[in-house]
Amino acid sequence: LDSQLWHACAGGMVQMPAVNSKVYYFPQGHAEHAQGIVDFGSSSGVLALILCRVTAVKFMADPETDEVFAKIRMTPVRSDEPDYGDDDGMGLGSNGADVQEKPASFAKTLTQSDANNGGGFSVPRYCAETIFPRLDYSADPPVQTVLAKDVHGEVWKFRHIYRGTPRRHLLTTGWSTFVNQKKLVAGDSIVFLRTENGDLCVGIRRAKRGVGVGHESPGWNPPTGNC
């Protein structure tokens, strides 16, 4: 899985430690994330945090839901181990900027109309103009076929049209197939990303399904958006 698409799906709040960097491992946080509340009382003999060195990071995606996650391999740093002087574990360069250029990407939360069966997808103008291939506006109406690769490398085909009064960008043919196959519902988000060589990719962020999900104000998220 391409790490750029992975990061676009994960969102801008997610930063991954670089290989060879040093991080603190929290056993309690890991256990709670994996299987719920665990008693790590002071008498349990488990340290609260352990200084480790990252030995491997693997970017992955669930084959069913397309949701992204990562496997991080760590080894404890022994107190007598010499310090290699590596970075702070946030995967950032010394100037605080990502060492890797961030490609253009855009995330939108699906509206009721987007997810409705039989409807299309309303493409925000910013997304259409900066992420999608350039449309030939001299045609009437301007139409093109857009190909996008998902996290599994599968290619999806969409009809991209610029029409209506006032004019707006829409994905029509191919969109409902995508919604049904991916089992998307209103509230889920879709991520479009343009790689350096001009290829288009598409990712998914499922809405939190748990009870008591707060009613977020709708609207689109700034490029490479929410957490």
Added chain:
Amino acid sequence: LDSQLWHACAGGMVQMPAVNSKVYYFPQGHAEHAQGIVDFGSSSGVLALILCRVTAVKFMADPETDEVFAKIRMTPVRSDEPDYGDDDGMGLGSNGADVQEKPASFAKTLTQSDANNGGGFSVPRYCAETIFPRLDYSADPPVQTVLAKDVHGEVWKFRHIYRGTPRRHLLTTGWSTFVNQKKLVAGDSIVFLRTENGDLCVGIRRAKRGVGVGHESPGWNPPTGNC
């Protein structure tokens, strides 16, 4: 799973040993059935057949495909064990007839028209008259709703109508849903069974999917039909 419905799905050629009866267990046949060819050469030290006593029989059905199978528990009969004088292991009474009355059932192999999407199911007259609830022929046309329980206890609803020239029995509304949910194709068989208390049940026999399946002559199977 009701043993009568199980037997109707398995077909008349299948006879199960009764609990407490004695049978021969063939390790080689069991192994080949489970995982393919296994070498049971004379030097392997495994006996070709072992006299056993059946201690339990469990009638089951695959939750996905509805295909029926059974779990048979056996314990080897030791040579010094006294003979209880039980039967021959075919589950038959001393007169060779089934100890349990066989309920009315009917099996039909689905034709192309039966399996076609958008079509109905052509009910053989014998099945409609002996298995289905009695139809009120004074109505025009005679119609009723038929409820049938599958191997999981799930109830399916069909519209049963007697119409056309010449007159014939058909299942219309509800049939295509059943075909799609059960993923039935032409060549698969459907089994209808009426229990003693008048309830209707429905089972499935999948066609052999393997390559080189011979072209069987079509047509319906006699009551509680094929193997």
Added chain:
DNA sequence: TTGTCGGCCGATCGCCGACAA
């Protein structure tokens, strides 16, 4: 700029009798 709606057209579903095997 874009979310939602009603209109509308074509495709499909599914019920029907005709006909013949």
Added chain:
DNA sequence: TTGTCGGCGATCGGCCGACAA
């Protein structure tokens, strides 16, 4: 008796601009 076919009406999918937030 029943398998297959063409007809046809109802429903649904899906593309469209209108309109307003």
